[in-house]
Amino acid sequence: MSVNGKKVLHMDRNPYYGGESSSITPLEELYKRFQLLEGPPEAMGRGRDWNVDLIPKFLMANGQLVKMLLYTEVTRYLDFKVVEGSFVYKGGKIYKVPSTETEALASNLMGMFEKRRFRKFLVFVANFDENDPKTFEGVDPQSTSMR
Structure with a gap:
């Protein structure tokens, strides 16, 4: 709407807007959110130079979102x-x-069995070829969601 000259008012109960998928800046706000007693180390520089996503956003290089961002000139x-x-x-x-x-x-994030499954997944991804059904291993990439 602001692109079309309209004024936009953002209201949120947090000192930032965007809910759970927002980005927090300055860095000191991130430390407060996660109740870390010490602030960020001085070696990290100015807090306002940081913008940390609570949920990282990945964009497909030629996806609809990129096209929208280009259109709105942001x-x-x-x-x-x-x-x-x-x-x-x-x-x-x-x-x-x-x-x-x-x-x-x-990594300490996974146990022994998860590490084994993760290794199998990495091998599957490395060998996957969308033009070769033998690499699908029973997974139809056109109809199976990746939950």
Whole structure:
């Protein structure tokens, strides 16, 4: 609406808007949200230089959302980059989500059986070819959702 010259009022009970899928800035607000007694270390720089998504958003490079962002011209205010890693907050600690077999073996996020299943999943993904049904292993990619 603001693109069409309309004024927009955002109201939220939080000091930020967007609910559970919002981004928190400055960094000090993130520390407050997770009730961390110490603030961010000085080595992290200015808090306002950080913008942390509560739920990371991944965009398909040629998807509808990217087209909408281009149309509304908000891309002037965005930076796109390759994902370097994904992290989760569990039990008061931050963990890197494993993306390789080596990382999975060293991770405390999964037990022994989950690590074995994860390895099988990585092998499945690495060998998957949408033009070769032999690589589907009983999964129809056109009708199966990835829950």
